[in-house]
Amino acid sequence: MKNILFALVLIVGIVAVSFHAENKEKSDPVIASKAVTQVAVIVKDIDKARNAWAELLGVEVPQVSIAESHFSRPTLYKGNPSDAKAKLAFFSMGNLQIELIQPLGGKSTWQDYMDTYGEGIHHMAFAVKDIDGIEKRFEMQGNPTIQRGGWDGGAYSYIDASNNLGCILELLENYR
Amino acid sequence: MKNILFALVLIVGIVAVSFHAENKEKSDPVIASKAVTQVAVIVKDIDKARNAWAELLGVEVPQVSIAESHFSRPTLYKGNPSDAKAKLAFFSMGNLQIELIQPLGGKSTWQDYMDTYGEGIHHMAFAVKDIDGIEKRFEMQGNPTIQRGGWDGGAYSYIDASNNLGCILELLENYR
Numbered sequence: 069m070k071n072i073l074f075a076l077v078l079i080v081g082i083v084a085v086s087f088h089a090e091n092k093e094k095s096d097p098v099i100a101s102k103a104v105t106q107v108a109v110i111v112k113d114i115d116k117a118r119n120a121w122a123e124l125l126g127v128e129v130p131q132v133s134i135a136e137s138h139f140s141r142p143t144l145y146k147g148n149p150s151d152a153k154a155k156l157a158f159f160s161m162g163n164l165q166i167e168l169i170q171p172l173g174g175k176s177t178w179q180d181y182m183d184t185y186g187e188g189i190h191h192m193a194f195a196v197k198d199i200d201g202i203e204k205r206f207e208m209q210g211n212p213t214i215q216r217g218g219w220d221g222g223a224y225s226y227i228d229a230s231n232n233l234g235c236i237l238e239l240l241e242n243y244r
Numbered sequence: 245m246k247n248i249l250f251a252l253v254l255i256v257g258i259v260a261v262s263f264h265a266e267n268k269e270k271s272d273p274v275i276a277s278k279a280v281t282q283v284a285v286i287v288k289d290i291d292k293a294r295n296a297w298a299e300l301l302g303v304e305v306p307q308v309s310i311a312e313s314h315f316s317r318p319t320l321y322k323g324n325p326s327d328a329k330a331k332l333a334f335f336s337m338g339n340l341q342i343e344l345i346q347p348l349g350g351k352s353t354w355q356d357y358m359d360t361y362g363e364g365i366h367h368m369a370f371a372v373k374d375i376d377g378i379e380k381r382f383e384m385q386g387n388p389t390i391q392r393g394g395w396d397g398g399a400y401s402y403i404d405a406s407n408n409l410g411c412i413l414e415l416l417e418n419y420r
Binding site: 166185234 | 278287296366410
């Protein structure tokens with residue numbers, strides 16, 4: 069009787085620990101957000117592209133801004149400083165942003181993509197908290213950071229997840 | 245005095261017609277929806293990819309379905325019948341679907357993409373009404389339909405908008 073009771077307690081204990089481990093794994097994913105915040109298209113000519121997209125969607129033609137290294141988080145490409153620049157234009161859709169990116173030279177994942185594939189969809193983005201910690205978790209799983217940088221108010225990191233997820237992801241953290 | 249009045253009426257008339265024309269254009273875009281409903285990634289091995297994405301997002305591994313020609317709208321690739329197939333898996337995010345596509349041969353835009361670029365983001369999709377009419381509007385603007393087909397309950401068309409918008413778009417019409 070004592071042995072049966074002991075066995076029962078042991079089984080209950082094992083089941084409880086297993087459940088805990090499983091739940092812990094499920095509740096701590098690398099990407100906690102359940103929303104894609106941005107889809108980005110590399111284009112050769114941002115003026116032609118932003119006009120065509122605006123006409124397609126029936127919206128105003130968005131302004132162009134310049135992405136470049138910012139003192140708050142200087143641009144690194146494969147770990148080395150980069151003076152890469154790009155022209156950007158954003159369309160605010162109901163559920164996310166469509167971003168157009170025209171690479172302007174310098175070493176970047178934008179220029180890489182253009183040189184290798186031409187125009188096309190470069191990444192989808194997720195909003196995150198603790199961007200540096202999440203970068204590390206990706207890296208430990210074989211998904212290196214290909215480029216990182218920041219702007220006045222935020223930080224971005226491009227994760228080359230092509231080996232495991234089939235594409236590049238962007239992490240975005242806003243500090244405002 | 246009469247001439248000045250006539251000129252004034254004429255100017256007001258021209259301005260009114262211009263406004264009307266501009267508003268009409270703005271209110272009749274090719275894509276009326278302001279939401280991207282899907283982002284799709286071409287992958288080599290859907291089992292590896294769906295497990296990796298499920299772990300990334302902390303969700304259940306989704307089932308795999310097969311895309312193939314359906315009598316309701318037989319698959320056409322560049323206007324010709326195609327027996328192309330693909331394995332599909334879908335992740336329901338808060339604001340859209342992430343679709344994984346493993347091409348299984350036959351002539352398709354999926355196989356084209358894999359053969360040309362390898363893995364990567366193939367398209368973003370918009371929900372539409374009157375898919376055939378919208379295909380025609382795209383075609384008239386120099387964006388041909390590269391592939392079309394259907395399934396039990398819906399229709400899809402891939403628009404090769406790479407010359408004007410920098411990427412492939414998918415139109416999706418659900419009949420249920």
